[in-house]
Amino acid sequence: VGRRAVLPAGLEKLLTAQILHTYETRLFPSAESIEVKRAFIEKFATILVTEFPEWEVDIHVFGSSVNGLGTSRSDVDICLTTEHRELEDIFVLNKALRKYHMRTYCIPRARVPIVKIWDPELRIASDINVNNTIALHNTRMLQTFVAIDGRVRPFVMAVKHWTKCREINDAAFGGTLSSYAWVNLAIHFLQTRSPPILPVLHPPAPSLDADASRAAGEVDLSFNDDIARLREYGRANTESLGFLLYAFFRTYAYEFDYRHQVVSLRNGCYLAKAQKGWDTGRPARIFCIEEPFSTWLNLGHSANTVSVEGIRREFQRAFSILRDGGSYDNVCEVY
Ligand code: GTP
Ligand code: MG
Structure with missing residues (x-):
């Protein structure tokens, strides 16, 4: 049949x-890949406090690195929440990240504007949006x-x-x-x-x-x-x-x-x-x-x-x- x-x-x-x-x-993600993701988030947090010391910015990880459906190779999806709406202009974040040898690419006109990051040191990709909590x-x-x-x-x-x-x-x-x-x-x-x-x-x-x-x-x-x-x-x-x-x-x-x-x-x-x-x-x-x-x-x-x-x-x-x-x-x- x-x-x-x-x-x-x-x-x-x-x-x-x-x-x-x-x-x-x-x-199933390897222990090593989970560690790399953790290290990236820590590095990213340090960049934020260094570059925007006056602003309170919270980091929320979402997507497949936390929903149980990611692999070792999945990217890290991050949502930043802040009352400093200047940061919603993703080029502001982009400029800061570039100082740290991150390769970045902005998609400003998407329904959810994002900065795409490739960190050549940790060999990991990340998508960042600001105040898009859905x-x-x-x-x-x-x-x-x-x-x-x-x-x-x-x-x-x-x-x-x-x-x-x-x-x-x-x-x-x-x-x-x-x-x-x-x-x-x-x-x-x-x-x-x-x-x-x-x-x-x-x-x-x-x-x-x-x-x-x-x-x-x-x-x-x-x-x-x-x-x-x-x-x-x-x-x-x-x-x-x-x-x-x-x-x-x-x-x-x-x-x-x-x-x-x-x-x-x-x-x-x-x-x-x-x-x-x-x-x-x-x-x-x-x-x-x-x-x-x-x-x-x-x-x-x-x-x-x-x-x-x-x-x-x-x-x-x-x-x-x-x-x-x-x-x-x-x-x-x-x-
Ligand atoms: P991989 O990265 O491929 O492992 O899967 P992922 O689930 O992380 O997908 P992706 O990185 O493309 O998107 C990250 C998260 O953003 C998803 O898990 C959803 O929570 C959310 N997302 C992606 N696309 C949409 C969309 O079109 N609408 C909405 N509301 N949320 C979305
Ligand atoms: Mg993802």
Whole structure:
């Protein structure tokens, strides 16, 4: 059968073992890399107090170095909070960093302006924003999902690894999808298993009256983070990592309706593009992944029709390889 729903038992076990092997040997961050990140943050903190001795600036680390989904090679995402709004002009920070032989690159006109840093001494990359705290909340949300079920971390990291190997994880320069978009997709997939592995954490509503909250400049940041209770949630589902990855590829290769559906982690289901008013004024084939807090944002906006087609072909390729008995390594063969 071309798109059969189950893998032969032998293959499923093998695939699960391969994913866990890659996770343990190549994806799980090394103690050394954690130490380098710590050293970088310390160095960065010292630069801030030296350069801006009069200003109170707090450092918040977010993204994959703290959400449980980062590798040794992940960058360090940092949000600075300060009442000194002069610092929101990221060129101010940029100028200071350059004195310390940091290689920097500013992206001032993005929705979230950032300074990208490469530290040649510690050999580490970092993205810094100032006073843009929204990502601190979605980081906490991802931490919560990761803590609920032991399969979440290896599964999502296996998906991220595949997207990086296949060069479909670069929203800014590659015109594909960001890590955050991929993580949303992978977690949503675990919410929509039957029985589900992950719960819906958000209160019902906003999704559909997004325009009002957007206009009011207000975002509802609340979600259920009662991890102790939520741990019971996915127990009834016993699907293996291997099977989950296989089913994930099949879903987005052949089952998901790119033309009409929206992936909504906030609601734990698919919404209709028409329901969100996303069916007009944008190409029909664009990938729609609703940002769980700022529900008027589409995390898939970075990928145009051509790259969505490319992403879909990658799903089909990955699915075919596994169906034909190939390994996780084959799926992740680099371009
Ligand atoms: P890697 O760095 O690839 O390991 O993953 P990452 O999750 O750290 O991704 P990235 O460095 O691209 O982004 C860092 C964090 O910023 C994410 O984990 C999110 O918390 C947040 N983020 C990224 N993109 C968006 C976005 O489009 N919208 C919002 N609200 N937050 C985002
Ligand atoms: Mg990151």
